[in-house]
Amino acid sequence: MDIKGNEEINILVVDDEESIVEFIKMGLEAEGYRVYTAYDGEEAITVAMELRPHLIILDIMLPGRNGYEICRELKENIETSVIMLTAKGDIDDRVKGLNLGADDYMIKPFSFKELLARINARLRNNYICKSTKLNIGKFAIDDGAHEIYFENKILQLSPTEYNLLKYLIVNNGLVLSKNIILEKVWGCDFEGDENIVEVYVRYLRDKLCDKEHEIIKTVRGVGYKLVIN
Structure with a gap:
Protein backbone atom coordinates (compact mmCIF):
# COMPACT_ATOMS: atom_id res chain seq x y z
CA MET A 1 0.00 0.00 0.00
CA ARG A 124 -0.36 3.21 7.82
CA ASN A 125 -1.88 3.88 11.21
CA ASN A 126 -1.59 7.64 10.69
CA TYR A 127 -3.27 7.26 7.33
CA ILE A 128 -6.25 5.59 9.01
CA CYS A 129 -6.51 8.42 11.52
CA LYS A 130 -6.60 11.04 8.78
CA SER A 131 -8.78 9.36 6.16
CA THR A 132 -10.75 6.90 8.37
CA LYS A 133 -10.53 4.37 5.49
CA LEU A 134 -7.77 2.02 4.46
CA ASN A 135 -7.49 -0.98 2.15
CA ILE A 136 -4.77 -3.55 2.81
CA GLY A 137 -4.90 -6.79 0.86
CA LYS A 138 -8.26 -8.51 1.38
CA PHE A 139 -9.05 -6.23 4.33
CA ALA A 140 -10.76 -2.84 4.34
CA ILE A 141 -10.88 -0.73 7.51
CA ASP A 142 -13.44 2.04 7.92
CA ASP A 143 -12.34 3.56 11.20
CA GLY A 144 -15.05 6.24 11.13
CA ALA A 145 -17.77 3.59 10.97
CA HIS A 146 -15.78 1.21 13.22
CA GLU A 147 -16.08 -1.53 10.59
CA ILE A 148 -13.69 -4.02 9.03
CA TYR A 149 -14.40 -5.89 5.80
CA PHE A 150 -12.74 -9.12 4.71
CA GLU A 151 -13.09 -10.20 1.08
CA ASN A 152 -15.72 -7.45 0.68
CA LYS A 153 -17.87 -8.82 3.52
CA ILE A 154 -18.36 -6.95 6.76
CA LEU A 155 -17.16 -8.75 9.89
CA GLN A 156 -19.40 -8.69 12.95
CA LEU A 157 -16.92 -7.65 15.60
CA SER A 158 -17.13 -6.60 19.22
CA PRO A 159 -15.23 -3.39 20.13
CA THR A 160 -12.28 -5.40 21.45
CA GLU A 161 -12.26 -7.70 18.42
CA TYR A 162 -12.29 -4.63 16.17
CA ASN A 163 -9.36 -3.00 17.98
CA LEU A 164 -7.33 -6.21 18.00
CA LEU A 165 -7.92 -7.00 14.34
CA LYS A 166 -7.16 -3.42 13.30
CA TYR A 167 -3.91 -3.53 15.26
CA LEU A 168 -2.92 -6.83 13.61
CA ILE A 169 -3.78 -5.51 10.13
CA VAL A 170 -1.90 -2.24 10.52
CA ASN A 171 1.12 -4.18 11.79
CA ASN A 172 0.81 -6.96 9.21
CA GLY A 173 4.01 -8.92 8.72
CA LEU A 174 5.33 -8.05 12.19
CA VAL A 175 5.48 -10.60 14.99
CA LEU A 176 3.64 -9.06 17.94
CA SER A 177 4.14 -10.38 21.47
CA LYS A 178 1.24 -10.88 23.86
CA ASN A 179 2.63 -8.09 26.03
CA ILE A 180 2.69 -5.46 23.29
CA ILE A 181 -0.79 -6.53 22.13
CA LEU A 182 -2.08 -6.16 25.68
CA GLU A 183 -0.46 -2.73 26.01
CA LYS A 184 -1.82 -1.45 22.69
CA VAL A 185 -5.28 -3.06 22.63
CA TRP A 186 -6.26 -3.51 26.29
CA GLY A 187 -4.15 -0.67 27.71
CA CYS A 188 -1.08 -0.45 29.92
CA ASP A 189 -3.16 -0.65 33.11
CA PHE A 190 -4.79 -3.98 32.18
CA GLU A 191 -4.33 -6.36 35.10
CA GLY A 192 -6.04 -9.48 33.76
CA ASP A 193 -4.55 -12.70 32.43
CA GLU A 194 -2.46 -12.31 29.27
CA ASN A 195 -4.17 -15.43 27.92
CA ILE A 196 -7.09 -13.14 27.04
CA VAL A 197 -5.10 -12.45 23.86
CA GLU A 198 -5.30 -16.13 22.88
CA VAL A 199 -9.05 -16.12 23.47
CA TYR A 200 -9.64 -13.11 21.21
CA VAL A 201 -7.29 -14.40 18.53
CA ARG A 202 -9.41 -17.55 18.47
CA TYR A 203 -12.56 -15.42 18.09
CA LEU A 204 -11.01 -13.61 15.13
CA ARG A 205 -9.84 -16.81 13.47
CA ASP A 206 -13.38 -18.18 13.70
CA LYS A 207 -14.82 -15.06 12.06
CA LEU A 208 -12.18 -15.13 9.34
CA CYS A 209 -12.71 -18.89 8.78
CA ASP A 210 -8.99 -19.23 9.44
CA LYS A 211 -9.02 -22.85 10.61
CA GLU A 212 -5.49 -23.50 9.34
CA HIS A 213 -4.11 -20.31 10.91
CA GLU A 214 -2.91 -19.05 7.54
CA ILE A 215 -4.08 -15.48 8.18
CA ILE A 216 -3.26 -15.05 11.86
CA LYS A 217 -0.18 -17.15 12.44
CA THR A 218 1.14 -18.24 15.82
CA VAL A 219 4.88 -17.73 16.22
CA ARG A 220 5.69 -20.13 19.02
CA GLY A 221 7.29 -18.56 22.06
CA VAL A 222 6.90 -15.05 20.63
CA GLY A 223 3.33 -14.08 19.68
CA TYR A 224 1.19 -13.60 16.59
CA LYS A 225 1.64 -12.34 13.05
CA LEU A 226 -1.08 -11.42 10.56
CA VAL A 227 -0.16 -12.35 6.99
CA ILE A 228 -1.71 -10.50 4.07
CA ASN A 229 -1.14 -12.10 0.66
Missing part, protein backbone atom coordinates in the same frame (compact mmCIF):
# COMPACT_ATOMS: atom_id res chain seq x y z
CA ASP A 2 1.41 3.37 -0.98
CA ILE A 3 0.20 6.13 1.32
CA LYS A 4 2.18 8.74 -0.55
CA GLY A 5 5.57 8.79 -2.19
CA ASN A 6 8.32 8.12 0.35
CA GLU A 7 10.06 11.29 -0.79
CA GLU A 8 7.16 13.23 0.75
CA ILE A 9 7.69 11.63 4.18
CA ASN A 10 10.01 13.39 6.65
CA ILE A 11 11.67 11.26 9.32
CA LEU A 12 13.79 12.59 12.19
CA VAL A 13 16.41 10.25 13.69
CA VAL A 14 17.58 11.16 17.22
CA ASP A 15 20.48 9.29 18.82
CA ASP A 16 23.82 10.34 20.33
CA GLU A 17 25.61 7.42 18.66
CA GLU A 18 26.70 8.64 15.24
CA SER A 19 27.11 5.12 13.86
CA ILE A 20 23.47 4.28 14.65
CA VAL A 21 22.23 7.54 13.15
CA GLU A 22 24.18 6.96 9.94
CA PHE A 23 23.05 3.32 9.73
CA ILE A 24 19.39 4.31 9.97
CA LYS A 25 19.78 7.39 7.75
CA MET A 26 21.49 5.46 4.98
CA GLY A 27 18.85 2.73 4.99
CA LEU A 28 15.89 5.12 5.02
CA GLU A 29 17.33 7.33 2.29
CA ALA A 30 17.78 4.20 0.17
CA GLU A 31 14.02 3.66 0.62
CA GLY A 32 13.39 7.21 -0.62
CA TYR A 33 12.55 8.91 2.67
CA ARG A 34 13.75 12.41 3.57
CA VAL A 35 15.83 11.95 6.70
CA TYR A 36 16.92 14.56 9.25
CA THR A 37 19.11 13.98 12.29
CA ALA A 38 19.73 15.23 15.83
CA TYR A 39 22.25 14.06 18.42
CA ASP A 40 20.94 15.43 21.72
CA GLY A 41 17.68 16.34 23.41
CA GLU A 42 17.67 20.10 22.81
CA GLU A 43 18.57 19.72 19.14
CA ALA A 44 15.82 17.14 18.76
CA ILE A 45 13.20 19.54 20.13
CA THR A 46 14.40 22.41 17.92
CA VAL A 47 14.50 20.35 14.71
CA ALA A 48 11.20 18.59 15.40
CA MET A 49 9.30 21.80 16.17
CA GLU A 50 10.56 23.38 12.94
CA LEU A 51 10.30 20.31 10.72
CA ARG A 52 7.16 18.69 12.21
CA PRO A 53 8.21 15.27 10.86
CA HIS A 54 5.77 12.50 10.06
CA LEU A 55 7.78 10.14 12.27
CA ILE A 56 10.57 10.36 14.86
CA ILE A 57 12.98 7.56 15.75
CA LEU A 58 13.99 8.54 19.27
CA ASP A 59 16.65 7.07 21.55
CA ILE A 60 15.87 7.13 25.28
CA MET A 61 19.39 7.75 26.62
CA LEU A 62 20.42 11.18 25.28
CA PRO A 63 22.64 14.01 26.54
CA GLY A 64 20.78 16.86 28.19
CA ARG A 65 17.17 15.69 28.05
CA ASN A 66 16.20 12.04 27.82
CA GLY A 67 13.87 10.52 25.27
CA TYR A 68 10.97 10.32 27.72
CA GLU A 69 10.96 14.09 28.25
CA ILE A 70 11.31 14.77 24.53
CA CYS A 71 8.52 12.36 23.64
CA ARG A 72 6.13 13.96 26.11
CA GLU A 73 6.87 17.53 24.96
CA LEU A 74 6.64 16.75 21.25
CA LYS A 75 3.44 14.74 21.59
CA GLU A 76 1.87 17.73 23.40
CA ASN A 77 2.85 20.17 20.64
CA ILE A 78 2.98 18.47 17.23
CA GLU A 79 1.29 15.63 15.37
CA THR A 80 3.86 12.90 14.81
CA SER A 81 4.57 9.22 15.42
CA VAL A 82 7.38 8.21 17.77
CA ILE A 83 9.32 4.95 17.73
CA MET A 84 11.56 4.79 20.80
CA LEU A 85 14.92 3.03 20.77
CA THR A 86 16.23 1.56 23.98
CA ALA A 87 18.99 -0.74 25.14
CA LYS A 88 16.74 -1.65 28.06
CA GLY A 89 14.53 -4.70 27.79
CA ASP A 90 12.61 -4.21 31.02
CA ILE A 91 8.86 -4.00 30.52
CA ASP A 92 8.60 -0.99 32.86
CA ASP A 93 10.73 1.09 30.46
CA ARG A 94 8.54 0.13 27.52
CA VAL A 95 5.34 0.89 29.43
CA LYS A 96 6.70 4.28 30.53
CA GLY A 97 7.42 5.25 26.93
CA LEU A 98 4.00 4.12 25.73
CA ASN A 99 2.28 5.99 28.55
CA LEU A 100 4.07 9.18 27.49
CA GLY A 101 2.71 8.87 23.94
CA ALA A 102 5.26 6.72 22.12
CA ASP A 103 3.65 4.69 19.34
CA ASP A 104 6.15 1.84 19.32
CA TYR A 105 9.55 0.82 20.63
CA MET A 106 12.52 -1.25 19.52
CA ILE A 107 15.25 -2.76 21.67
CA LYS A 108 18.85 -2.41 20.51
CA PRO A 109 20.38 -4.11 18.66
CA PHE A 110 17.73 -4.35 15.93
CA SER A 111 17.56 -5.19 12.25
CA PHE A 112 16.88 -2.45 9.73
CA LYS A 113 14.29 -4.68 8.07
CA GLU A 114 12.21 -4.78 11.26
CA LEU A 115 12.62 -1.05 11.84
CA LEU A 116 11.39 -0.37 8.31
CA ALA A 117 8.37 -2.62 8.86
CA ARG A 118 7.51 -0.75 12.07
CA ILE A 119 7.89 2.61 10.33
CA ASN A 120 5.53 1.50 7.58
CA ALA A 121 3.05 0.27 10.20
CA ARG A 122 3.06 3.63 11.98
CA LEU A 123 2.55 5.49 8.70
Whole structure:
Protein backbone atom coordinates (compact mmCIF):
# COMPACT_ATOMS: atom_id res chain seq x y z
CA MET A 1 0.00 0.00 0.00
CA ASP A 2 1.41 3.37 -0.98
CA ILE A 3 0.20 6.13 1.32
CA LYS A 4 2.18 8.74 -0.55
CA GLY A 5 5.57 8.79 -2.19
CA ASN A 6 8.32 8.12 0.35
CA GLU A 7 10.06 11.29 -0.79
CA GLU A 8 7.16 13.23 0.75
CA ILE A 9 7.69 11.63 4.18
CA ASN A 10 10.01 13.39 6.65
CA ILE A 11 11.67 11.26 9.32
CA LEU A 12 13.79 12.59 12.19
CA VAL A 13 16.41 10.25 13.69
CA VAL A 14 17.58 11.16 17.22
CA ASP A 15 20.48 9.29 18.82
CA ASP A 16 23.82 10.34 20.33
CA GLU A 17 25.61 7.42 18.66
CA GLU A 18 26.70 8.64 15.24
CA SER A 19 27.11 5.12 13.86
CA ILE A 20 23.47 4.28 14.65
CA VAL A 21 22.23 7.54 13.15
CA GLU A 22 24.18 6.96 9.94
CA PHE A 23 23.05 3.32 9.73
CA ILE A 24 19.39 4.31 9.97
CA LYS A 25 19.78 7.39 7.75
CA MET A 26 21.49 5.46 4.98
CA GLY A 27 18.85 2.73 4.99
CA LEU A 28 15.89 5.12 5.02
CA GLU A 29 17.33 7.33 2.29
CA ALA A 30 17.78 4.20 0.17
CA GLU A 31 14.02 3.66 0.62
CA GLY A 32 13.39 7.21 -0.62
CA TYR A 33 12.55 8.91 2.67
CA ARG A 34 13.75 12.41 3.57
CA VAL A 35 15.83 11.95 6.70
CA TYR A 36 16.92 14.56 9.25
CA THR A 37 19.11 13.98 12.29
CA ALA A 38 19.73 15.23 15.83
CA TYR A 39 22.25 14.06 18.42
CA ASP A 40 20.94 15.43 21.72
CA GLY A 41 17.68 16.34 23.41
CA GLU A 42 17.67 20.10 22.81
CA GLU A 43 18.57 19.72 19.14
CA ALA A 44 15.82 17.14 18.76
CA ILE A 45 13.20 19.54 20.13
CA THR A 46 14.40 22.41 17.92
CA VAL A 47 14.50 20.35 14.71
CA ALA A 48 11.20 18.59 15.40
CA MET A 49 9.30 21.80 16.17
CA GLU A 50 10.56 23.38 12.94
CA LEU A 51 10.30 20.31 10.72
CA ARG A 52 7.16 18.69 12.21
CA PRO A 53 8.21 15.27 10.86
CA HIS A 54 5.77 12.50 10.06
CA LEU A 55 7.78 10.14 12.27
CA ILE A 56 10.57 10.36 14.86
CA ILE A 57 12.98 7.56 15.75
CA LEU A 58 13.99 8.54 19.27
CA ASP A 59 16.65 7.07 21.55
CA ILE A 60 15.87 7.13 25.28
CA MET A 61 19.39 7.75 26.62
CA LEU A 62 20.42 11.18 25.28
CA PRO A 63 22.64 14.01 26.54
CA GLY A 64 20.78 16.86 28.19
CA ARG A 65 17.17 15.69 28.05
CA ASN A 66 16.20 12.04 27.82
CA GLY A 67 13.87 10.52 25.27
CA TYR A 68 10.97 10.32 27.72
CA GLU A 69 10.96 14.09 28.25
CA ILE A 70 11.31 14.77 24.53
CA CYS A 71 8.52 12.36 23.64
CA ARG A 72 6.13 13.96 26.11
CA GLU A 73 6.87 17.53 24.96
CA LEU A 74 6.64 16.75 21.25
CA LYS A 75 3.44 14.74 21.59
CA GLU A 76 1.87 17.73 23.40
CA ASN A 77 2.85 20.17 20.64
CA ILE A 78 2.98 18.47 17.23
CA GLU A 79 1.29 15.63 15.37
CA THR A 80 3.86 12.90 14.81
CA SER A 81 4.57 9.22 15.42
CA VAL A 82 7.38 8.21 17.77
CA ILE A 83 9.32 4.95 17.73
CA MET A 84 11.56 4.79 20.80
CA LEU A 85 14.92 3.03 20.77
CA THR A 86 16.23 1.56 23.98
CA ALA A 87 18.99 -0.74 25.14
CA LYS A 88 16.74 -1.65 28.06
CA GLY A 89 14.53 -4.70 27.79
CA ASP A 90 12.61 -4.21 31.02
CA ILE A 91 8.86 -4.00 30.52
CA ASP A 92 8.60 -0.99 32.86
CA ASP A 93 10.73 1.09 30.46
CA ARG A 94 8.54 0.13 27.52
CA VAL A 95 5.34 0.89 29.43
CA LYS A 96 6.70 4.28 30.53
CA GLY A 97 7.42 5.25 26.93
CA LEU A 98 4.00 4.12 25.73
CA ASN A 99 2.28 5.99 28.55
CA LEU A 100 4.07 9.18 27.49
CA GLY A 101 2.71 8.87 23.94
CA ALA A 102 5.26 6.72 22.12
CA ASP A 103 3.65 4.69 19.34
CA ASP A 104 6.15 1.84 19.32
CA TYR A 105 9.55 0.82 20.63
CA MET A 106 12.52 -1.25 19.52
CA ILE A 107 15.25 -2.76 21.67
CA LYS A 108 18.85 -2.41 20.51
CA PRO A 109 20.38 -4.11 18.66
CA PHE A 110 17.73 -4.35 15.93
CA SER A 111 17.56 -5.19 12.25
CA PHE A 112 16.88 -2.45 9.73
CA LYS A 113 14.29 -4.68 8.07
CA GLU A 114 12.21 -4.78 11.26
CA LEU A 115 12.62 -1.05 11.84
CA LEU A 116 11.39 -0.37 8.31
CA ALA A 117 8.37 -2.62 8.86
CA ARG A 118 7.51 -0.75 12.07
CA ILE A 119 7.89 2.61 10.33
CA ASN A 120 5.53 1.50 7.58
CA ALA A 121 3.05 0.27 10.20
CA ARG A 122 3.06 3.63 11.98
CA LEU A 123 2.55 5.49 8.70
CA ARG A 124 -0.36 3.21 7.82
CA ASN A 125 -1.88 3.88 11.21
CA ASN A 126 -1.59 7.64 10.69
CA TYR A 127 -3.27 7.26 7.33
CA ILE A 128 -6.25 5.59 9.01
CA CYS A 129 -6.51 8.42 11.52
CA LYS A 130 -6.60 11.04 8.78
CA SER A 131 -8.78 9.36 6.16
CA THR A 132 -10.75 6.90 8.37
CA LYS A 133 -10.53 4.37 5.49
CA LEU A 134 -7.77 2.02 4.46
CA ASN A 135 -7.49 -0.98 2.15
CA ILE A 136 -4.77 -3.55 2.81
CA GLY A 137 -4.90 -6.79 0.86
CA LYS A 138 -8.26 -8.51 1.38
CA PHE A 139 -9.05 -6.23 4.33
CA ALA A 140 -10.76 -2.84 4.34
CA ILE A 141 -10.88 -0.73 7.51
CA ASP A 142 -13.44 2.04 7.92
CA ASP A 143 -12.34 3.56 11.20
CA GLY A 144 -15.05 6.24 11.13
CA ALA A 145 -17.77 3.59 10.97
CA HIS A 146 -15.78 1.21 13.22
CA GLU A 147 -16.08 -1.53 10.59
CA ILE A 148 -13.69 -4.02 9.03
CA TYR A 149 -14.40 -5.89 5.80
CA PHE A 150 -12.74 -9.12 4.71
CA GLU A 151 -13.09 -10.20 1.08
CA ASN A 152 -15.72 -7.45 0.68
CA LYS A 153 -17.87 -8.82 3.52
CA ILE A 154 -18.36 -6.95 6.76
CA LEU A 155 -17.16 -8.75 9.89
CA GLN A 156 -19.40 -8.69 12.95
CA LEU A 157 -16.92 -7.65 15.60
CA SER A 158 -17.13 -6.60 19.22
CA PRO A 159 -15.23 -3.39 20.13
CA THR A 160 -12.28 -5.40 21.45
CA GLU A 161 -12.26 -7.70 18.42
CA TYR A 162 -12.29 -4.63 16.17
CA ASN A 163 -9.36 -3.00 17.98
CA LEU A 164 -7.33 -6.21 18.00
CA LEU A 165 -7.92 -7.00 14.34
CA LYS A 166 -7.16 -3.42 13.30
CA TYR A 167 -3.91 -3.53 15.26
CA LEU A 168 -2.92 -6.83 13.61
CA ILE A 169 -3.78 -5.51 10.13
CA VAL A 170 -1.90 -2.24 10.52
CA ASN A 171 1.12 -4.18 11.79
CA ASN A 172 0.81 -6.96 9.21
CA GLY A 173 4.01 -8.92 8.72
CA LEU A 174 5.33 -8.05 12.19
CA VAL A 175 5.48 -10.60 14.99
CA LEU A 176 3.64 -9.06 17.94
CA SER A 177 4.14 -10.38 21.47
CA LYS A 178 1.24 -10.88 23.86
CA ASN A 179 2.63 -8.09 26.03
CA ILE A 180 2.69 -5.46 23.29
CA ILE A 181 -0.79 -6.53 22.13
CA LEU A 182 -2.08 -6.16 25.68
CA GLU A 183 -0.46 -2.73 26.01
CA LYS A 184 -1.82 -1.45 22.69
CA VAL A 185 -5.28 -3.06 22.63
CA TRP A 186 -6.26 -3.51 26.29
CA GLY A 187 -4.15 -0.67 27.71
CA CYS A 188 -1.08 -0.45 29.92
CA ASP A 189 -3.16 -0.65 33.11
CA PHE A 190 -4.79 -3.98 32.18
CA GLU A 191 -4.33 -6.36 35.10
CA GLY A 192 -6.04 -9.48 33.76
CA ASP A 193 -4.55 -12.70 32.43
CA GLU A 194 -2.46 -12.31 29.27
CA ASN A 195 -4.17 -15.43 27.92
CA ILE A 196 -7.09 -13.14 27.04
CA VAL A 197 -5.10 -12.45 23.86
CA GLU A 198 -5.30 -16.13 22.88
CA VAL A 199 -9.05 -16.12 23.47
CA TYR A 200 -9.64 -13.11 21.21
CA VAL A 201 -7.29 -14.40 18.53
CA ARG A 202 -9.41 -17.55 18.47
CA TYR A 203 -12.56 -15.42 18.09
CA LEU A 204 -11.01 -13.61 15.13
CA ARG A 205 -9.84 -16.81 13.47
CA ASP A 206 -13.38 -18.18 13.70
CA LYS A 207 -14.82 -15.06 12.06
CA LEU A 208 -12.18 -15.13 9.34
CA CYS A 209 -12.71 -18.89 8.78
CA ASP A 210 -8.99 -19.23 9.44
CA LYS A 211 -9.02 -22.85 10.61
CA GLU A 212 -5.49 -23.50 9.34
CA HIS A 213 -4.11 -20.31 10.91
CA GLU A 214 -2.91 -19.05 7.54
CA ILE A 215 -4.08 -15.48 8.18
CA ILE A 216 -3.26 -15.05 11.86
CA LYS A 217 -0.18 -17.15 12.44
CA THR A 218 1.14 -18.24 15.82
CA VAL A 219 4.88 -17.73 16.22
CA ARG A 220 5.69 -20.13 19.02
CA GLY A 221 7.29 -18.56 22.06
CA VAL A 222 6.90 -15.05 20.63
CA GLY A 223 3.33 -14.08 19.68
CA TYR A 224 1.19 -13.60 16.59
CA LYS A 225 1.64 -12.34 13.05
CA LEU A 226 -1.08 -11.42 10.56
CA VAL A 227 -0.16 -12.35 6.99
CA ILE A 228 -1.71 -10.50 4.07
CA ASN A 229 -1.14 -12.10 0.66
